[in-house]
Amino acid sequence: xxxxxxxxxxxxxxxxxxxxxxxxxxxxxxxxxxxxxxxxxxxxxxxxxxxxxxxxxxxxxxxxxxxxxxxxxxxxxxxxxxxxxxxxxxxxxxxxxxxxxxxxxxxxxxxxxxxxxxxxxxxxxxxxxxxxxxxxxxxxxxxxxxxxxxxxxxxxxxxxxxxxxxxxxxxxxxxxxxxxxxxxxxxxxxxxxxxxxxxxxxxxxxxxxxxxxxxxxxxxxxxxxxxxxxxxxxxxxxxxxxxxxxxxxxxxxxxxxxxxxxxx
Amino acid sequence: xxxxxxxxxxxxxxxxxxxxxxxxxxxxxxxxxxxxxxxxxxxxxxxxxxxxxxxxxxxxxxxxxxxxxxxxxxxxxxxxxxxxxxxxxxxxxxxxxxxxxxxxxxxxxxxxxxxxxxxxxxxxxxxxxxxxxxxxxxxxxxxxxxxxxxxxxxxxxxxxxxxxxxxxxxxxxxxxxxxxxxxxxxxxxxxxxxxxxxxxxxxxxxxxxxxxxxxxxxxxxxxxxxxxxxxxxxxxxxxxxxxxxxxxxxxxxxxxxxxxxxxxxxxx
Numbered sequence: 146x147x148x149x150x151x152x153x154x155x156x157x158x159x160x161x162x163x164x165x166x167x168x169x170x171x172x173x174x175x176x177x178x179x180x181x182x183x184x185x186x187x188x189x190x191x192x193x194x195x196x197x198x199x200x201x202x203x204x205x206x207x208x209x210x211x212x213x214x215x216x217x218x219x220x221x222x223x224x225x226x227x228x229x230x231x232x233x234x235x236x237x238x239x240x241x242x243x244x245x246x247x248x249x250x251x252x253x254x255x256x257x258x259x260x261x262x263x264x265x266x267x268x269x270x271x272x273x274x275x276x277x278x279x280x281x282x283x284x285x286x287x288x289x290x291x292x293x294x295x296x297x298x299x300x301x302x303x304x305x306x307x308x309x310x311x312x313x314x315x316x317x318x319x320x321x322x323x324x325x326x327x328x329x330x331x332x333x334x335x336x337x338x339x340x341x342x343x344x345x346x347x348x349x350x351x352x353x354x355x356x357x358x359x360x361x362x363x364x365x366x367x368x369x370x371x372x373x374x375x376x377x378x379x380x381x382x383x384x385x386x387x388x389x390x391x392x393x394x395x396x397x398x399x400x401x402x403x404x405x406x407x408x409x
Numbered sequence: 410x411x412x413x414x415x416x417x418x419x420x421x422x423x424x425x426x427x428x429x430x431x432x433x434x435x436x437x438x439x440x441x442x443x444x445x446x447x448x449x450x451x452x453x454x455x456x457x458x459x460x461x462x463x464x465x466x467x468x469x470x471x472x473x474x475x476x477x478x479x480x481x482x483x484x485x486x487x488x489x490x491x492x493x494x495x496x497x498x499x500x501x502x503x504x505x506x507x508x509x510x511x512x513x514x515x516x517x518x519x520x521x522x523x524x525x526x527x528x529x530x531x532x533x534x535x536x537x538x539x540x541x542x543x544x545x546x547x548x549x550x551x552x553x554x555x556x557x558x559x560x561x562x563x564x565x566x567x568x569x570x571x572x573x574x575x576x577x578x579x580x581x582x583x584x585x586x587x588x589x590x591x592x593x594x595x596x597x598x599x600x601x602x603x604x605x606x607x608x609x610x611x612x613x614x615x616x617x618x619x620x621x622x623x624x625x626x627x628x629x630x631x632x633x634x635x636x637x638x639x640x641x642x643x644x645x646x647x648x649x650x651x652x653x654x655x656x657x658x659x660x661x662x663x664x665x666x667x668x669x670x671x672x673x674x675x676x677x
């Protein structure tokens with residue numbers, strides 16, 4: 146079949162591909178990034194499988210989707226960062242480069258190549274105190290489309306999940322959040338994303354979805370999920386000594402934010 | 410074949426990078442060098458009570474010219490290890506830069522720390538890669554690698570020859586042009602002064618390192634001594650269970666006054 150000769154079939158093939166990919170990613174565990182007074186917090190819930198990763202001194206990565214696809218993207222980002230860091234300097238390693246010239250094109254090429262499996266993943270990257278600002282996030286979709294955000298960013302299983310998660314952050318002064326408040330808002334956002342990801346049918350009408358979302362008991366969603374899943378959280382912390390700003394948060398540090406969501 | 414990745418030198422080669430020693434080939438032949446190579450000078454390391462102390466003077470020379478008096482030859486590789494260099498600074502700094510990235514790259518890429526034997530092996534391979542430059546007489550690097558092994562709970566010191574052979578030093582080591590002047594002194598101190606290096610507390614250890622570097626500079630013109638006019642002290646670093654620490658100028662000034670100029674100066 147010559148795809149270029151048959152525009153309708155081509156459009157149909159792309160739509161099928163999107164549908165397939167989105168079905169694969171939808172049930173995954175969302176990831177959340179939010180700035181706080183000490184830097185950037187990345188948070189997700191998982192069944193003890195690592196989902197948050199260090200890319201470079203001030204850059205972290207998180208993804209939703211097929212674990213091996215996320216792994217390939219993670220490795221590509223790390224390779225690129227270290228090659229630039231060595232051949233130029235640490236200051237030349239920027240998240241913008243990694244996304245514009247690395248992950249974005251790689252994911253786009255994977256999506257366009259119809260004879261190969263695409264990347265079944267959406268990723269979120271965060272950069273602390275880079276050339277673009279104190280807290281910068283990029284999200285890269287499975288088709289290579291990327292978006293830049295400041296102060297917070299999310300990736301859920303589908304675009305509608307991102308929208309509902311984003312509502313949690315409205316009217317929030319992210320730079321002034323304490324770590325506990327940042328973890329609290331991240332957990333709530335995660336729960337909204339989870340809720341959308343597990344819906345049978347996500348309504349096409351956003352207003353309708355928002356109305357349904359208003360009726361969701363976030364505490365309840367989290368209490369249920371925390372019975373099977375564990376919180377994974379890392380920070381890019383400004384106060385860390387040395388060049389390396391990436392650090393795992395331990396259970397005690399996340400406990401205050403978690404306390405209210407634990408089942409009684 | 411499946412490969413796990415994590416080899417930083419492999420990654421560099423893919424980007425077109427070639428190690429200085431690899432580029433030389435036969436280009437220089439047997440001709441005399443058209444310039445005096447830059448060299449660094451006295452390095453010492455010993456076990457003290459809390460871990461390992463590593464110190465080096467700050468001078469870099471080219472022939473009988475003093476090229477630079479602020480060179481830092483004790484280079485941090487990660488939070489628990491340093492490489493101290495005598496020999497060619499150009500190659501040594503390149504090796505240190507590769508290693509620093511290689512350790513981080515391995516840890517991030519493979520999601521585990523590089524083991525101490527692997528770190529030693531990486532350094533050894535880079536010294537071997539540098540053999541062409543060492544053979545030309547312009548780029549030999551004789552490093553000392555010091556670290557704190559958290560698994561064994563003690564500091565460790567390794568030294569290398571120009572071909573990359575690696576040796577662990579039990580008590581102390583010294584390399585560089587000033588090292589013959591103090592090797593015997595270090596042996597004497599450790600054996601007969603009544604206080605082994607391993608028993609010295611932090612301040613005593615730093616004080617003795619300053620005395621030894623001053624001794625080296627007395628006999629070796631390529632080893633710098635404390636520059637009163639410019640206030641330049643040697644580099645002194647400690648590695649303990651809590652990691653790597655650089656001794657600040659203020660403390661060095663105080664201990665220099667005490668151990669090299671002052672009250673402790675007359676005592677071993």
